[in-house]
Amino acid sequence: MRLATILVLATCVAASPARADDAEDAAFARLPSPQLGVNLAALPIPFPVPAADAALGPGVEVGIGLGRFKLVAEAAVAFADARTGATSHAGGWVGRAGGALRWLAREYQPLDVVTSDFYLVAAAGETRAWWRDGARTSRPDISVGFGEALRATNRYRFGMRVEMRVEFGLGDDAPAVACRGSCMTVASSSGLFALVGATW
Amino acid sequence: MVTRVLVVLAVLAGTARADDVDPGMLGFRFAGGTLPVDGARVANESLAIGVEHELACGLRGFGEYEWMWLAHDETALGDGSRIQLGLRHVIAQKRLSMVRLFVDGEVGGGAALVTDVGTVHLLPDAFVGARFGYDLLPHTARSPSRTFEPELSVRVLALPGGAAWMVGVGAFWGG
Numbered sequence: 001m002r003l004a005t006i007l008v009l010a011t012c013v014a015a016s017p018a019r020a021d022d023a024e025d026a027a028f029a030r031l032p033s034p035q036l037g038v039n040l041a042a043l044p045i046p047f048p049v050p051a052a053d054a055a056l057g058p059g060v061e062v063g064i065g066l067g068r069f070k071l072v073a074e075a076a077v078a079f080a081d082a083r084t085g086a087t088s089h090a091g092g093w094v095g096r097a098g099g100a101l102r103w104l105a106r107e108y109q110p111l112d113v114v115t116s117d118f119y120l121v122a123a124a125g126e127t128r129a130w131w132r133d134g135a136r137t138s139r140p141d142i143s144v145g146f147g148e149a150l151r152a153t154n155r156y157r158f159g160m161r162v163e164m165r166v167e168f169g170l171g172d173d174a175p176a177v178a179c180r181g182s183c184m185t186v187a188s189s190s191g192l193f194a195l196v197g198a199t200w
Numbered sequence: 201m202v203t204r205v206l207v208v209l210a211v212l213a214g215t216a217r218a219d220d221v222d223p224g225m226l227g228f229r230f231a232g233g234t235l236p237v238d239g240a241r242v243a244n245e246s247l248a249i250g251v252e253h254e255l256a257c258g259l260r261g262f263g264e265y266e267w268m269w270l271a272h273d274e275t276a277l278g279d280g281s282r283i284q285l286g287l288r289h290v291i292a293q294k295r296l297s298m299v300r301l302f303v304d305g306e307v308g309g310g311a312a313l314v315t316d317v318g319t320v321h322l323l324p325d326a327f328v329g330a331r332f333g334y335d336l337l338p339h340t341a342r343s344p345s346r347t348f349e350p351e352l353s354v355r356v357l358a359l360p361g362g363a364a365w366m367v368g369v370g371a372f373w374g375g
């Protein structure tokens with residue numbers, strides 16, 4: 001909770017000084033609202049032992065634009081292989097649901113109907129894992145990062161984007177069920193959350 | 201660690217303020233490389249966000265904040281942050297109709313604070329490198345950014361524990 005509070009405050013601090021005047025905001029192409037998206041997501045495996053790997057799977061999102069901000073609800077499901085790097089664990093399915101706030105930091109318009117966007121993003125969510133051995137675990141998370149989107153601003157409103165975040169797990173009840181007492185010292189609670197997707 | 205990340209992001213975002221002054225360039229990089237940590241060479245992946253401003257005569261100053269994950273033999277060892285400051289200048293360029301191809305040289309330095317299996321290390325560094333990329337030049341009259349600059353970065357770093365390298369891809373949006 002303390003980290004979540006820091007995240008929200010820092011996001012506000014980050015956004016406020018960078019807020020442009022109305023004239024500059026008007027130069028940004030209007031963000032489509034509502035916007036739907038599908039993506040291929042790489043989720044950090046909610047496992048207490050750090051693993052240099054990720055769970056891959058499909059995701060969906062729906063967002064609404066508010067000026068240069070966008071509020072997004074997102075969900076993804078992915079498969080975590082039983083062998084992750086040099087670490088063995090039960091393996092299983094991972095599902096994540098959460099919300100994100102994006103801020104359009106820069107926009108390049110090569111043509112009247114196309115933009116290349118750079119945005120900053122902060123998100124929070126919860127990841128649940130259904131391990132193969134029958135155990136279930138859950139872990140709340142917060143993340144910060146950035147993304148790049150190429151989108152059409154004409155009536156088709158089609159876009160493609162890549163997003164990367166540093167995700168911090170806020171706790172985990174997985175050790176007892178997943179490690180089976182063989183886990184190493186936990187060295188890190190952060191992981192790479194990445195996705196590539198399409199929006200319209 | 202989270203607090204440090206957020207404070208740095210806030211500072212970086214603040215530099216993107218839009219006012220009468222050219223806000224410079226803002227962008228990101230995804231990179232991989234090595235670091236000498238505690239006598240061992242560990243691999244690292246990183247996400248970085250950076251700002252750039254033109255100083256004089258084509259010389260550009262830049263600052264970066266980078267989050268790194270450390271790993272060895274596919275097992276994660278820890279993570280950490282790195283801040284780098286540097287200067288870059290064009291070495292060679294060729295302007296085509298809608299694109300400027302470039303090779304830039306860069307020098308700089310900084311420091312990383314990483315946690316390696318529970319032990320915290322401060323790793324100052326100096327680096328030289330090159331950036332290979334292109335500027336897309338055409339833009340609409342109302343485009344908030346005048347350029348879009350994808351690039352490949354290659355760096356060699358000198359640290360107290362030995363040499364290291366980094367290769368990354370990223371993009372910057374012009375002011």
